[in-house]
Amino acid sequence: MxxxxxxxxxxxxxxxxxxxxxxxxxxxxxxxxxxxxxxxxxxxxxxxxxxxxxxxxxxxxxxxxxxxxxxxxxxxxxxxxxxxxxxxxxxxxxxxxxxxxxxxxQTQTHNAEYQVELLEEVNDLEGRVIDLMAQEEIILERKKKGKVKRYNLRPLILNMEIVEGKIRMQLSLREGATGRADEVIKALKIETQQARITRTRINLIS
Structure with missing residues (x-):
């Protein structure tokens, strides 16, 4: 069963x-x-x-x-x-x-939705989100199994907006193409210690 x-x-x-x-x-x-x-x-x-x-x-x-x-x-x-x-x-x-x-x-996931509550006020939060979404490339590095790999975060951010002072984002969750909410927060130039991140939903391939 x-x-x-x-x-x-x-x-x-x-x-x-x-x-x-x-x-x-x-x-x-x-x-x-x-x-x-x-x-x-x-x-x-x-x-x-x-x-x-x-x-x-x-x-x-x-x-x-x-x-x-x-x-x-x-x-x-x-x-x-x-x-x-x-x-x-x-x-x-x-x-x-x-x-x-x-x-x-694990092979059926498509994207995940997150909500981020900020513990401290962040200057021009909406402007930071707009600027980030306007970029074509956000090159970051991930360390895996002792090796450093460069990758483009931007295509993994499917949607992001500010709702009632909280950041809501939808990130890719596919094999080999997974966006991490904490890395998005860092890309917004916000310390992760200032953020309370909650995954609110996982969406499967329809």
Whole structure:
């Protein structure tokens, strides 16, 4: 049985990293006494996936995940057991059984939406956003596996605007083309310590 679910990662888990999030999900599902299915191979592990890693320090109103069970259970029972076992900082929201040959969740993401609350006033915030969106190239560097790679951030910013004093942005979330909200904040010449970033939604390929 394959189950797709949404969940929140709130303030109590702001500084929980990606690997620790996986461990938390696994412990929660064990606490809920769900019959998890395991991968095959030399080192079997529970079949649990999330759509996209959430960088440290960022909260979320709606993350997407999937897990597999060895047995078919009523979905309402799965929901009740998990909601009752959820730790502080995590709330389970919706559950859906996935039937048939549906591609892995990680290959189906298209973009993610973020909201950024600034802890200090920033001069000419709207002007900074307009100037950034007008650029054709924003060349940044990322370090991965000990190597530094240069890339253009601008095509990864699909939309950005100021709404009621908060920055709202929509960033690409595709394989090999993922925009990071914290890097956009830096490109706006704002210290990341001044920003509270929340991922509000992950949109899949339609």
């Amino acid at each position: 394959r189950v797709r679910f949404t969940f929140t990662k709130t303030e109590a888990m702001r500084y929980t990293g990606h690997l620790d999030l996986f461990r938390t999900l696994e412990r929660t599902m064990r606490r809920a006494k769900l019959p998890l299915a395991y991968s095959e191979g030399f080192r079997p592990h529970p079949k649990i996936n999330v759509a996209a890693a959430l960088p440290l320090g960022i909260t979320s109103e709606e993350e997407l995940g999937e897990f597999w069970l060895k047995e078919v259970l009523p979905l309402k029972d799965v929901e009740a057991q998990l909601k009752g076992a959820a730790p502080p900082g995590m709330q389970f929201q919706t559950f859906e059984e996935i039937v048939g040959r549906v591609p892995k969740l």
